[in-house]
Amino acid sequence: MAEFVGAFAASHTPVMLNLPEAVDDATRQRVYDAFKALGEAIAAVRPDVLVLVSDDHLHNFFLDNFPAFCIGAGSRWPAPAEHWLKAPRLALQGDAAFGAHLLGEALEHDFDPSFSMQLTLDHGVLTPLLLAGLEQKVRLVPLLINCVQPPLPTMRRSLQWGHMLRSAIDSYPADVRVAVLATGGISHDVATPRMGMVNEAFDRELLRLLEGGDTAALLRHATDHVNEAGNGAEEIRNWLVAHGAAGGRGCRTHFYEAVPTWYTGIALASWPAQS
Template identity: 40%
Template sequence: MSRNGQIVGVFAASHSPGITGWPERAPADARAAVETAFAEVRKRIEELRPDAVIAVSVEHFTNFHLGNLPAFAIATGDDYLGPTTAEMADFLKVRRRRYPGHAKLGRHLYTYALESEFDPALVEGGLEFDENFCVPLEHLDPESTYPLVPVVVNGVNPPWPTPKRCYDLGRTIRDAVEAQSFAQRVVVLATGGLSHWVGLPESGSVNEEFDRDFVARLESGDPIRLTDYTQAEIDAAGNGAHEIRTWLVAAGAARTGFDVLAYEPVPEWLTGTAVAAARL
C-alpha cells in the first residue's frame, strides 16, 4: 500500500535580482552570510530527496497583467521557461532553460484547492519565470533536478489577498500533499520580499525594523502574529514588501516556526534579504 505524501521541508528566501545579477555590490560579509544560508538550504533539500517542489512566489507582470491579475494561480505544466527573455537572463546572470514541472501534483493541488473553497486561477501551460523562481533556484537547484509546481500569489498590485488568506492557502497545500500518494516527499519553497520599493523614488531603501519584526514573527510560528498586518503596516516597508505573502503561505504549510539562517539589509541589492527554514 502506498504511503500518503508529506511535506518534508519548508524554506523561504528573498529573490532580489542582485543576488545573482550583481552579488559583488553587496558588502562582503552580507553576501557571504546570504550565500552561506543558500548553500545550507541546498544541502538540506538534497538530503530530503524530494519528489517535487511546490514553489510559491509572486510574478512581476511576466504572465499576468492588470486586465487579469488573480489573487492566486496554480500551474500544471510539464515544464517552464525561465528567464522569460534572453535580456533578462543576461541581467540576472542565469542560464535560460526549461525547468521541469510536476504536472500531476499541480493538477491535484488545483483540484484540492477548489474543493477546499479556494478559487485559484489555473495555468495549464505557458507560465514563464522571471527573478521570482530563477534567482533562488540558481542557488538551490542549479541543475534543475526537482520537478516544480509553481504557485503564484499576487504581491505586486492591490487589491491583495489578506495575510490570513495566504496563510490558510498554505494549510490547504499541506492538506493536499497529505491527500495523495504519487509525490511522497514534497518540499515547499517560498520566495519574495522582504522590504523594498519597486519603481518608486525610495527604491534602494530597506526598512530594517519591519524586516526584523517580520522574521521574529516567522521564528515564533504564531499564526496570529504572522497574519496580524494591515495594508498600511506593510506599505511602510515598500510596495515590494507585499511579497511577504509568499512567506505566509510557507508558514501555513509548515505550521511551525522557522529558523532564520540569514537576514541582511542590502540596499545594494535593493532589498532586505533573508533565508529561512521551517523547524519540521
C-alpha cells in the same frame, strides 16, 4: 501517500545575479553561502516535488487578467522570462500530476485559483533556485500569488492557502516527497523614490513572529505594517503560505542581513516537517 518533508523561504532579488559587484566581497559571500546552505538543507530532505511559491512580476499576467492565485500544472517551465536577467536559459521540470491534484483540492476546499500549463517563470523562481543549486534537482509546481498589483489577497488568505496546500500534499496518493519553498521579500521598494530603503525593524519583527506561535500577532504585523517596508514587501504573502503549510509552527531563521545596495532585506528560513 505523499510525504511533506519541510517548508523553506528565501528572499529573491535579480540584482544578486545582475549586480554582484554592487556589494562588498564579504557581504556577497555571506549571502551566497547562505543560499548554498539552504540548497543543501532542501536537498537533504530529498524532495521529489518542490511547490515553489512566488509572484509573477508582470510577465505572465497584466492588468487585463491578473489572478490572485495561479497554480502551475504543466510538465515543463521555461525560464527566465526576463531577457535582461544574467542567468542561463533553462527548461525547468514540472509535475503536471501534482499540479492537477493541487488544483482539484483547492476547488474542493472552496478556493478559486487560476491555473496554467504555459507559464514562463521569472527571477522570483530562478534566482533562488540558481543560488541554492536546485534548478535541475526537483520537479517544480509553481504557485504564483499576486503581490504586485492591488487589490491584493489578504495576508489571512495567504496563510489559509498554506493550510490548504498542506492538506493537498497529505492527500496526494502517489509515493512522493514534497517540500515547499516560498520566495520573495522581505522589505524592499521597487521603482519608487524609496528604492534602496530597507526596513530592518519590520523584517526582524516579522521573522520573530514567524519563529513564534502567535498567529494573530503575525497577521496583524503583516497586515498593518507591510506598507512601511516597501512595495516589494507585499511578497511576505509567499512566506505566510509556507508558514501555513508547516502548520504554523515556528520557523528557524538561518540568515538575515539588510543589504541596501541590493535593495533588499535578505532572509532565509525553514520550518520543520513534523505532523
